[in-house]
Amino acid sequence: MFKKEKRKNWRSVQSPFIFDLARHLEAGSRYVDERVVTDEVAFDRVFRDIEKLRADLKRSKESIAVEDYGAGSRVFKGNARKVSKIAKHVLQGKSVARSLWKVLRYWGINTATEGGRKLNVLEMGTSLGITTAYLSASGCHVETWEGCQNTTDLARRNWKELGLEENIVSKVGKFEGLLKSSSGGWDMVFLDGHHDGEATLIYVEQMKSKLGKGGCVLVDDVTWSKGMKMAWRTLLDDPYWNVTVRWRGKGWLFHIDGAVEQHIALSCVFKF
Ligand SMILES: C[S@@+](CC[C@H](N)C(=O)[O-])C[C@H]1O[C@@H](n2cnc3c(N)ncnc32)[C@H](O)[C@@H]1O
Numbered sequence: 001m002f003k004k005e006k007r008k009n010w011r012s013v014q015s016p017f018i019f020d021l022a023r024h025l026e027a028g029s030r031y032v033d034e035r036v037v038t039d040e041v042a043f044d045r046v047f048r049d050i051e052k053l054r055a056d057l058k059r060s061k062e063s064i065a066v067e068d069y070g071a072g073s074r075v076f077k078g079n080a081r082k083v084s085k086i087a088k089h090v091l092q093g094k095s096v097a098r099s100l101w102k103v104l105r106y107w108g109i110n111t112a113t114e115g116g117r118k119l120n121v122l123e124m125g126t127s128l129g130i131t132t133a134y135l136s137a138s139g140c141h142v143e144t145w146e147g148c149q150n151t152t153d154l155a156r157r158n159w160k161e162l163g164l165e166e167n168i169v170s171k172v173g174k175f176e177g178l179l180k181s182s183s184g185g186w187d188m189v190f191l192d193g194h195h196d197g198e199a200t201l202i203y204v205e206q207m208k209s210k211l212g213k214g215g216c217v218l219v220d221d222v223t224w225s226k227g228m229k230m231a232w233r234t235l236l237d238d239p240y241w242n243v244t245v246r247w248r249g250k251g252w253l254f255h256i257d258g259a260v261e262q263h264i265a266l267s268c269v270f271k272f
Pocket residue numbers: 067068069070071090091092123124125126127128129130131132145146147148151173174175176192193194195
């Protein structure tokens with residue numbers, strides 16, 4: 001018997017921790033912690049630059065040869081890929097990227113207040129580096145992994161254009177190998193590649209020993225395929241992840257000492 005999730009919108013969440021997560025993911029800027037958006041003008045400039053770059057990539061005439069280590073694609077055939085198609089079909093959209101930025105900024109500000117350190121974020125699946133740019137703009141230490149060298153080269157070129165290349169640690173290799181050699185200590189891991197049910201379960205299991213205290217995993221595309229749906233149900237049943245939140249086809253996994261077990265499916269309020 002699989003565990004059931006309770007459907008809620010961000011306003012109806014009772015647990016303060018999940019409410020804070022939900023409002024930064026889904027609510028408009030007036031419901032967000034005011035420290036998150038203090039310098040709105042500066043942040044708008046950053047977002048504008050990133051989105052301008054995304055728009056340029058969508059119009060790009062360039063093609064690259066990619067090595068695909070993922071679960072295959074419903075959009076691409078063969079290894080030569082148009083950059084414009086990658087930009088249109090593979091990356092997280094602006095709305096999701098901005099929500100992640102808000103949550104990380106909120107958690108980052110709280111952590112800085114308590115202990116004065118930056119959050120460590122790992123993105124598994126760099127692609128063109130657009131979401132990486134948002135994660136980095138949130139003020140966290142960001143490391144990102146990508147199997148394909150040509151794709152990584154393009155992502156690095158993009159960060160240079162945005163002036164972010166100094167802030168991002170980018171590694172090329174298969175997730176399997178990079179995970180084994182990583183010393184971990186992640187506050188948040190965004191698993192955004194290799195959307196295969198079995199592989200996801202293996203990565204998430206290994207992640208348990210790689211997360212810092214209170215760290216979490218965000219798994220993309222948990223409703224993408226039968227295998228991914230099954231993997232999500234298996235993760236819901238794992239008592240280690242005592243707090244889970246499904247949001248826009250992704251799943252947040254938390255292991256919080258002493259928390260009441262809760263599994264929530266957050267209703268989306270589309271904005272932006
Ligand atoms: C969905 S894209 C990442 C999108 C990116 N996070 C964004 O939103 O801007 C997934 C990427 O993960 C890479 N990938 C998939 N499986 C991998 C694996 N097992 N090891 C290394 N890279 C992998 C793919 O090459 C692809 O570029």
